[in-house]
Amino acid sequence: MDIFDFSDGREGYYGEYGGVFLPEILHATIEELLECFRECKADPKFWQDYVTLLQNYSGRPTPVTHLENLSRELGGAQIYVKRDDLNHTGSHKVNNVMGQGLLTQRLGKKRVIAETGAGQHGFATATMAAKFGFDCKIYMGSVDVARQRPNVFWMENLGAEVIAVEDGQKTLKDAVNECMRDWVTNMADTHYILGTACGPHPFPEMVSWFQSIIGLEAREQMLTQTGRLPDRVYACVGGGSNAMGLFQGFFDDENIELIGCEAGGEGVGSYMHSARLAYDDASVGVAQGYKTYFLQNDEGNMSETHSVAAGLDYIGVNPIFSHLHDLGKVRFEAATDAEVKETLKLTMRTEGLIPALESTHGFVVALKEAATMAKDEIVLVNMSGRGDKDIFTIADALDDAKWKSFIGGKADQYRAEKK
């Protein structure tokens, strides 16, 4: 199935979701972007340059790892992990960013802006901008700045300007609004590097296209390493770009179940979560340039969202998933903050892997289900990012006394230096 074939329907629409809902002033900019993207997509050399860039700069293809210990311990399906955490900058975000970097060159623009939640997309964008020689400004909610300082540190040292957004909930959605405001002012020399498969067309299609490299590799690797395709494939879903990337490798396989794992936060009924499709709290709306399921009230104002993982803490989900959810092509589940912390401990101790808090949501659901499956079945999980960036959050969650005393000591040292 080609979900990006719009010849029978409306351009940029997936069922009733997607579209372009932007101020008129951006019309020409979006048209220009769409035209450039269509050229890139039709040009085999562009894709080749993209793959070569990622091979030489980011270590692709990333491997697939068989979690033998964990599979044995759970006694169910064989668990395999796609290791996008091994990318340069530590997550799958770099795929999309390098692709859009090449596209920015084609557009002839010299400045890039990006929103970021966990900071992984901002980190990747700052890295790309340094390599390509672009001016770079990153917008990040001030709540996220406070909980993801290590990424902010790196972005700034890579030469990007990081703006802490103080509007609204001060998280990812507010950073997106601020990017829109920058873009409507500076579109002549600026490309907006949107970080996930959300926003106005062509962003959902474009980001999905760049991320499809994950699924292309994984499919081949599974065939080589296990001689067959997995039975179920799992990935965490914030905006949904890593999941779209992996799932596209298996869209045409009827017997493979695809499972998107959202942030259950404090659980069903808590209204402190970011589960748009797994829970029943979201409804269809239009915001941030596109139509999809949003966590919002009856009057269309966005609700407060929550997740232990800043990168999943978002009001909307990519419009392609809203459509695939309607079609029953992708199943959506949620993992709670508490489950995420437990599973993270388990994967660290059993396999020596530290998935990002975001990616751990995929592990929660995959491990739960793998335990109930037969030993000759296979599940594949996307480890979209590595967790060392989360050291402050994880140390808090684990209430690690030695870490606290280390930070206390550091604080004392800085205070003494100030005097």
Added chain:
Amino acid sequence: MGLETFIAERKQDKELLVMAHVVCGYPSFDENMQELEIMAEAGVDLVELQFPFSEPSADGPLFVRANEQSLKAGTTVDQCFEFMKLVSERFSFKVLMMGYYNTVFKMGEDIFVQRLKEAGGVGYILPDLPIEESAKLHSLSEQAGVEPVILMTPTSSDKRLAQLGVASRGMVYAVARKGVTGSKTSMGDDVIGLIDRCRQHTNVPVGVGFGIASKADMDFLRGSADLAIVGTAALKTWEESGADGLRAFFAELLA
């Protein structure tokens, strides 16, 4: 009476009309009413009542905060429509709804048009709703006799302006510059050029907005535009110097 006829009538007495703006429920509905009394006294011709939205991505910092504070204070769509009804019955200026499309989408386009009509609104401005997505809403509006205000911008190509011109009803809103609401626009040949280009593609009156703040801006636009659209500058004045300040602001603007 439709927007276009109303503007034509008002233009018999003065060359450049003024459209003002308040964010419903900010600082409060009571203060909105005081602001509107001052605007009416000064002879403002049209007023946009902004229905607050949680993601006002086309607005600048002052209106962003106003939207946020209004929602925090509990402003609802019902209250906004009730307020609109009060205002449209009480004053001689005409009232438009300004807001973001999700507010309309969630209540349903048909209900929106009906409620707008009942509240005495003559039209609406939805900056994040492009004409490609407006067919049904525009046809419902036409049946009900309310008008969508289309935005024309400095980045719009002639081809685009032609498409926008076909869809324009009542009046068009020419966006004087790139960017969000609130920052200063230097009025120059660019703005006159934009107004001329707009007129090539539409016959309805042209209002110019974004960054209009002074009598000098008014003098500049007189003779070119039909309306000057004043938003942020008025709210800023109200916040800094209250009722007296706002009275002086509009007195000077409309002198």
